[in-house]
Amino acid sequence: MRLRTKRFVIGFIALCVATLAGAAPRQIPLSELFPSPSQEKSAVVINRVLERFHYRKITLDNAFAQSVLTNYLKALDPARSFFLARDIDRFQSGARRLEQGLRRGELGLAFDVFRVYRMRVDERVEHAKRLLAQDFDFGIDETFVLDAEQTPWAKDGAELDERWRQRVKNDFLSLRMAGKPDEEIRDRLRKRYEGLARRTQQFDGDDVFQTFMNAFTQTLEPHTSYMSPSTSENFDISMKLSLEGIGAVLRADNDYTVIQSTVPGGPARESGQVQTGDRIVGVAQGLEGPIEDVVGWRLQDVVDKIRGPKGSVVRLQLLPKSAAMTGRVREVSLVRNEIKLEDQAAKSFVIDDLGNAPGLRIGVVEIPAFYRDFQAEGSGDRNFRSTTRDVRRLIDALVMQGVDGILIDLRGNGGGSLTEATSLTGLFIDTGPVVQVKDSTGKVEVERDPEPGLAYRGPLAVLVDRDSASASEIFAGAIQDYGRGLVIGEPTFGKGTVQTLIDLNRYVPGEQNNLGRLRLTMAEFFRISGGSTQLRGVEPDIRFPTAEFVTDHGERALDNALPWTRIRAADYKKVGSISVELLALKSADRVSRDPGFAMLIERNKLMRDVEAQSQVSLREDVRRAEDERRGSVFKQQQESFLRTRGMEPIDEDAEQIDEDKLDAQREVIARIQVDEAARILADSILLDRTDRPRAVMRD
Structure with a gap:
């Protein structure tokens, strides 16, 4: 049994890392x-x-x-x-x-x-x-x-x-x-x-x-930005560090630095304590260093404080999104680390206790990112790691275990390699286009399945959420357009644009001064059916009720975002069609009686209420009452759900916590949507079993 104190989330590191302090920045006249x-x-x-x-x-x-x-x-x-x-x-x-x-x-x-x-x-x-x-x-x-x-x-x-x-x-x-x-x-x-x-x-x-x-x-447009010479230098340093740090994407929001997303395999996500929307209000170095209040700091200054050498400890004080302006913070200790490819690798498991379909087994493949080891590939390593290669192996293993269908879980997958999104789609279709890319001149190029044949031809579903973006949207959109499988969950992020980095000195030959760089939006992704993934994202065939709270998220929440538009459809043939009406009704009935979804819906309602607040009371008793009400609702819903799963809830604010039990608690919560998506796929198999072959090995 692993125990930790409230303060040390990752664990005690008996290594002190000394850093040389540079000259203090001067006041500019x-x-x-x-x-x-x-x-x-x-x-x-x-x-x-x-x-x-x-x-x-x-x-x-x-x-x-x-x-x-x-x-x-x-x-x-x-x-x-x-x-x-x-x-x-x-x-x-x-x-x-x-x-x-x-x-x-x-x-x-x-x-x-x-x-x-x-x-x-x-x-x-x-x-x-x-x-x-x-x-x-x-x-x-x-x-x-x-x-x-x-x-x-x-x-x-x-x-x-x-x-x-x-x-x-x-x-x-x-x-x-x-x-x-x-x-x-x-x-x-x-x-x-x-x-x-x-x-x-x-x-x-x-x-x-x-x-x-x-x-x-x-x-x-929101994804185009300028980097000064000094910022460009910091960018190069961060790239050379191979994502050493806590593995979080940050953004500025008024006086706060906000967690926009966490990187798969990074310390922030692995801790389970850093969530999208959390506000960083304090940063400290090492296990005993004093907390520096970073409210009102520039984003780059906060990033500089969080960045550090591998193996060193950084402590963050976080104001959870749900806490709004109440000030209830939690302290999280993270060990900076290099985020390696294997930390982002796909993994799989089997669900065989579906309830609605006794005897059926659904294989789940979790894909946290679209990765490809370009360095190993470039050096001639024929066994380089990639999403497609890993998923192919997982599919073979699942088929050998006799699964009746496969669910691809893309929740929280912010994208990655376009090559991998294209080749992964090719595992489930024989041949054909996957995505269209239109550049600033109006020229359209079609990315196609790189090799004929299928790795898997059986029943398929794709689970997405509001944080599934870019390459995830390309894959989910292609599976939906081909009629190859069901798309389940929430409308996706809506990131359908392509950026490139331009050195401005290229356009001023002989210029001695460094002019900086421009991150430029130069193309847009379009589905093979013609519609863009930009702004609207991918609309699921079957929506979970949590989708009600996705109206102001992702690309839709950004100022000056490119609009949704359409071009001519690519030349492709649908390989199937799926009637979703009965499946949606069956799912809605289950979800309405599921304490897990009741908890998720209540949690989303609380988040919506917090985001909708335009003002807060300055009366202490009113603020405390509202804080306690929100906390009580959230806690009661979570405890009620966990007890239906036979688990005694863990108090994350306790001085001493059983880390193994806490991990198990988080895993059960993470499985709520996966389990329902698997039941929907099982319903689809049962309703159409005479027309659908059992899972088979690739050609």
């Missing part, structure tokens, strides 16, 4: 915050590259320029906590010249906005520190606005003072809800606000330029 000739040249080159190569054709008019300014202001001041209305009026007056200025690489307005921003930050931080010296009355009925994007800019300093009074009061209450004593809260918030001012003062010209150019590129 305002007199240095003006555009350089190389930045102006970069701006011109970026504009030309976008006009020539971007998939969405740019129209650099006044409306576009105004949108660039709006995005830039949002990037700097998303909560409208610093700029005044008179500042915005002056900036917008200058934006009337921004259209032509962008063409000529004129960046004066961008730097002017930032210099004002920096002065406003200094003013606000001093005001916030004065507020910390007073006592707050948490018994008064008042609220704090969470989403200030629709709130008008403050008309004067007095109005902004009041907004900051509420902001500081909310920050104070959030930490109080987390059990911190008042003096510790004051000290922590003082350091948080001082840190905000200090990091803003350390912004150099490259930082300002990158922030503005990303406001420019993302006005066009």
Whole structure:
């Protein structure tokens, strides 16, 4: 039996890793915050590259320029906590010249906005520190606005003072809800606000330029971005580290750094304690290092704190998505590690206790990513690892075990190699197209099954969720278009675009300065039936009720995302058709009586309620009551479900936890959707058994 304390999630590491501290970043004088000739040249080159190569054709008019300014202001001041209305009026007056200025690489307005921003930050931080010296009355009925994007800019300093009074009061209450004593809260918030001012003062010209150019590129489309020379260098370092770290994709959301996704095989996902939507509020080095409050930090600064050498420990304080603004955090210790190919490898198991279909056995193949060992392949290793090769072996083993059907589980699979998505589809069809790729010139290329023959011709289903993206959507869409199998679960992520990395110096021969790089969207994926996977994703044949909560997720939640569209269908022949009406009815009946789905639905409702909150109460008793209500509902539903499975629930907040039992608890929860998808496939086999062959080996 494995035991752990509440603090150490991964385990104790008796290795201390020393790091050499570099020179502290210096405060940049305002007199240095003006555009350089190389930045102006970069701006011109970026504009030309976008006009020539971007998939969405740019129209650099006044409306576009105004949108660039709006995005830039949002990037700097998303909560409208610093700029005044008179500042915005002056900036917008200058934006009337921004259209032509962008063409000529004129960046004066961008730097002017930032210099004002920096002065406003200094003013606000001093005001916030004065507020910390007073006592707050948490018994008064008042609220704090969470989403200030629709709130008008403050008309004067007095109005902004009041907004900051509420902001500081909310920050104070959030930490109080987390059990911190008042003096510790004051000290922590003082350091948080001082840190905000200090990091803003350390912004150099490259930082300002990158922030503005990303406001420019993302006005066009959300996956296009600019990397300054220093950011490009960090990117190269991270690639050479072979994903050493915690294995998490992060994004900025107002003052928070948010877990966007976790990488299969990485420490974050393996811990079971880091979830999509969690907010990182603190970072510490080693087992005993002090926690640094990172609320309000730049995304890159948080990434730099989390990054570290293999084998070292990083501790994260996480504010769960479900906790909203209540401040209830958990601490997770992770051992940084290299994410190896075998950690992402496909695996399989057999379900033979279906309940609705006694005697039937369903093989499940879990595919966490579409991987291919290009390095081993390039070196001539004929036995290099790949998703397709691994899945082929798993299918052979499942068939030898006498399974009646196979379920491919793509939940949480964010994609990977297009080659693997294409060849994996080829295991289940004889020959034909798999996906169409349209580039910025309108040219369409068709990716086809690379070799004839099938690895498996029996009953098939694919399980997807809201985080199945890119290559997962290509595979699921092809299986659905061919009528080869059922697609079950939730509408997928909707990532249907292709990006490439461009070195800007390629377009300025002889340029001595490093101009940086551009991550450019240059193509779009289309299904063989003609519709794109972009924005809408893949719609399941049979939807789980949790799909009700996928309306504002994935690509659909991004500003300026490319729209869904259609091109001519490829030349392909359907290999089957599946009537889903009766299958859907049978599934809906089971799900309505399943305590596991009742728990998942309630959990999703809580998440939806949290995301829909536009304001929170600043009354402590109200906040605590709401926090306790949510926690109670979640806990009761989970405990009720686990007891129906014969398990005694594990309290994850306990000081000592049986890790083996906790792993088993997580596995049972993860199996809820898999088990129902297997029952649906079993129903399909029983309803159509006379027409469907039993699972057979490949040709």
